[in-house]
Amino acid sequence: MQAIHEEKCTALIGAPIIFRDILTHSDRKKYDLSQVEKEIPIQRIVQAYGLTESSGLLTSGLWAGDEIKVADRDGNAVPIGQQDEIWARGYPTMAGYYGDPEKIQETITPLC
Incomplete structure (x- = not known):
């Protein structure tokens, strides 16, 4: 506070x-x-879907510099209505795993 x-x-x-x-x-x-x-009326609390890695980016609306898309495992955007993976990057999204470059290489993928 x-x-x-x-x-x-x-x-x-x-x-x-x-x-x-x-x-x-x-x-x-x-x-x-x-x-x-x-x-933001602090008297009202709303539960939003989001991962620790991306905070509320996935449901709270995009901020300047954020990007989000639904893509296949190769990063290709899929048609509206098709289910696949959510790809996101932006300020509130993690940059990597501290001290674990192998995990970063395995997990973090360039977007767009």
Whole structure:
């Protein structure tokens, strides 16, 4: 809450428990959270689908610089309605696995 207050944050991404803790914390009224509350009503918490690796990117809407597509295992976009893999990249998406270049090579694929 102190960081939200000091940095005048306008958006937050996190697990629902984080927002529940903010809403119910005894010190909540000590901090100015109005920038976040103005942009996103913090009284309303919505559960979104998303992986740890991509946060809410997959369902919250794209931000500047984000890319997302449904593609086959070779990276080719598939027709609308066809099920396959979700490929995404952007600011809130992980860049790799710390200290594990083999896992990065195995998992992270160039997009578009």
